[in-house]
Amino acid sequence: MQLLTLNFLRAGTPALPVAHTRNTRSTRVPPVTSRFYAVATLALILTGIAHGADLRVGVGRAVITPDTQPVWLSGYAARTVPSTGMIHHVWAKALALEDSGGSRAVIITADVLGLTREITSTVTARLAAKHGLQRRQIFFNSSHTHSSSVVWPNLSVCGDFTAEKLKHVVEQNRVMTERIIEAADKAVADLAPAQLSRGRGKAGFAINRRRREVAPVDHDVPVLRITAPDGTVRAVLFNYACHCTTLTGGNLLINGDYAGFAMLELEEAFPESTAFFVQGCAADQNPDPRGTEAHARQYGKELADAVKAVMAGDMRPVTGPLRAAFTETRLAFQPVPLETFREELVGKDVFRQRRAKLMLEAYNMGNPVTSIPYPVQALSLGQDLAILFLSGEVVVDYALRVKREYPDLDLLVAGYCSEVPCYIPSRRVLAEGGYEADDSMIYYGKPGPFTEAVEETVFGAIREVMEVVRKPWKRKGKHEK
Numbered sequence: 217m218q219l220l221t222l223n224f225l226r227a228g229t230p231a232l233p234v235a236h237t238r239n240t241r242s243t244r245v246p247p248v249t250s251r252f253y254a255v256a257t258l259a260l261i262l263t264g265i266a267h268g269a270d271l272r273v274g275v276g277r278a279v280i281t282p283d284t285q286p287v288w289l290s291g292y293a294a295r296t297v298p299s300t301g302m303i304h305h306v307w308a309k310a311l312a313l314e315d316s317g318g319s320r321a322v323i324i325t326a327d328v329l330g331l332t333r334e335i336t337s338t339v340t341a342r343l344a345a346k347h348g349l350q351r352r353q354i355f356f357n358s359s360h361t362h363s364s365s366v367v368w369p370n371l372s373v374c375g376d377f378t379a380e381k382l383k384h385v386v387e388q389n390r391v392m393t394e395r396i397i398e399a400a401d402k403a404v405a406d407l408a409p410a411q412l413s414r415g416r417g418k419a420g421f422a423i424n425r426r427r428r429e430v431a432p433v434d435h436d437v438p439v440l441r442i443t444a445p446d447g448t449v450r451a452v453l454f455n456y457a458c459h460c461t462t463l464t465g466g467n468l469l470i471n472g473d474y475a476g477f478a479m480l481e482l483e484e485a486f487p488e489s490t491a492f493f494v495q496g497c498a499a500d501q502n503p504d505p506r507g508t509e510a511h512a513r514q515y516g517k518e519l520a521d522a523v524k525a526v527m528a529g530d531m532r533p534v535t536g537p538l539r540a541a542f543t544e545t546r547l548a549f550q551p552v553p554l555e556t557f558r559e560e561l562v563g564k565d566v567f568r569q570r571r572a573k574l575m576l577e578a579y580n581m582g583n584p585v586t587s588i589p590y591p592v593q594a595l596s597l598g599q600d601l602a603i604l605f606l607s608g609e610v611v612v613d614y615a616l617r618v619k620r621e622y623p624d625l626d627l628l629v630a631g632y633c634s635e636v637p638c639y640i641p642s643r644r645v646l647a648e649g650g651y652e653a654d655d656s657m658i659y660y661g662k663p664g665p666f667t668e669a670v671e672e673t674v675f676g677a678i679r680e681v682m683e684v685v686r687k688p689w690k691r692k693g694k695h696e697k
């Protein structure tokens with residue numbers, strides 16, 4: 217009980233800890249006053265518990281494994297045949313959070329390569345109508361498993377989608393969208409008092425797959441634990457930056473890759489819980505070695521063990537309030553002469569042909585692809601915990617820079633959030649060139665590399681949302697002076 221109260225103190229609970237500290241420091245107290253102080257202290261401790269439990273949390277989930285199989289799996293251009301079965305189900309999961317002031321947030325995770333604007337806007341419109349949630353309060357993260365069904369039109373350049381194939385994909389995507397909404401509905405309906413705590417571990421299986429002279433990695437495993445008042449673990453949210461590409465193009469079985477195995481392992485260890493994997497800035501991060509189901513199981517266990525170790529240790533309490541922010545900027549592409557696409561259209565490379573067709577059609581419609589919209593979101597819980605949600609396949613440089621720029625915050629930096637339109641290279645990766653900077657744009661149906669401004673434009677948006685979610689605490693600081 218005492219430890220609990222002191223923990224709230226460290227978490228920066230306003231007003232209460234000061235009063236409590238004064239009481240516990242009293243040395244000579246008359247008997248009657250002593251009883252009064254005992255009651256008052258107990259009341260304060262109970263208030264402390266109430267305050268610590270000022271968050272309510274709800275959990276929801278729905279299977280998104282396609283009902284009708286086989287399906288076309290997304291992620292590898294080399295695949296020429298559809299799925300042949302599954303290893304385990306893939307899921308849409310939702311974590312609803314509400315603070316004592318009634319502010320809400322819903323974090324949605326999905327075992328897919330990447331969601332699209334079409335899906336996120338459908339989900340947000342429906343959740344706005346049903347629950348009054350605004351866009352800024354709804355967060356999406358795709359695990360980027362390369363063993364889940366195609367989400368149209370992501371990487372549509374990779375496949376030859378006949379009308380019949382496309383009909384199946386569109387229907388699967390419609391059902392998946394409904395399941396995502398179902399998971400979010402369940403989470404909101406499930407809101408109940410909960411205690412949140414946080415910690416940080418490490419896992420070392422991700423390497424920088426670009427293998428250049430400068431090869432940064434981010435081995436952090438931030439963990440958020442959600443428990444019921446009786447101590448039962450209801451949810452575990454954890455983050456790691458590594459491509460879900462342990463299983464390669466030869467795999468035709470639906471599964472969540474290492475992240476899917478990690479979640480299963482944690483749900484087995486905490487049977488009342490739902491595990492949420494939040495993909496990090498993993499664009500240039502691969503598991504190594506890779507290629508077999510055994511590798512995926514091994515990394516899943518390694519990651520789950522890192523999470524369990526954090527949960528077995530001294531975790532710090534998380535309190536409200538919740539603050540959510542959303543902004544959208546635009547990322548500009550370097551100009552590409554029309555002649556390049558005319559040549560590619562009649563060239564031998566089928567992927568460049570398809571990309572050129574998209575680019576010329578857009579140009580002739582009067583909408584040449586010169587930039588893309590880029591949503592950025594942030595969510596803060598209490599004074600010193602923030603989750604940053606970056607869209608697209610973000611290289612690890614972004615997570616490392618965010619952590620450097622906000623050293624006072626406990627940060628969870630997620631990539632693959634909202635929509636996943638293409639890779640998001642840093643200025644360094646752009647200068648180096650290669651797949652994440654340039655070639656991947658062919659498969660994503662984009663004209664070519666971004667301009668050099670890409671990193672600073674993204675950071676402008678990051679600063680904007682971080683400013684909003686940190687505002688109340690800055691104001692408080694000023695008043696205190």
Ligand SMILES: [Zn+2]
Pocket residue numbers: 360459499609
């Ligand atoms: Zn990728």
